[in-house]
């Protein structure tokens with residue numbers, strides 16, 4: 537007896553037909569490859585929007601060119617005499633293209649996005665809701681330094697300017713840590729892009745940890761700059 541095959545929706549390339557000419561489309565696409573008509577927004581990820589491979593070291597020039605090409609093709613002027621549906625789809629596609637571009641052109645957002653696609657759960661760097669949960673996530677090797685820095689920041693806030701140079705020095709130190717961290721992150725990008733499944737899985741875990749630490753350092757430096765008025 538043949539075993540049941542479990543088909544998962546996400547693993548199956550659902551054949552999509554063009555609403556206008558009914559020709560089946562091979563890939564998720566914004567426009568029909570046969571009649572060029574705009575298609576309703578399909579379930580596609582941001583990499584697929586630009587027909588780019590799911591990698592971390594993207595060619596941003598290619599990304600930018602593709603963004604402008606799609607934006608021109610979706611421009612409202614082109615749909616002035618189209619059907620109501622086509623106009624709606626072109627607007628929805630435009631929103632998708634804009635979101636995809638904003639996310640992929642920024643290397644950190646791109647990394648966070650790819651990790652989420654790969655099923656990793658990561659913090660929200662851009663959610664703006666960081667201050668409360670943050671205290672519990674001080675990287676253990678930084679506990680002492682962060683504690684001291686926070687004390688100095690408090691005193692500086694209360695007007696004790698004598699600590700200014702100490703805080704500046706601490707800021708520079710954390711800035712250097714951030715640079716070092718970014719080099720490590722870049723090495724993981726290469727490992728992910730070029731590696732086999734095992735290497736990728738290791739790289740993913742590393743990136744999640746690096747991004748957590750990065751988020752922490754980023755917030756810390758934001759506080760330092762705010763207090764220093766820089």
Ligand SMILES: [Zn+2]
Pocket residue numbers: 554555556557558559568569570571572573
């Ligand atoms: Zn078509």
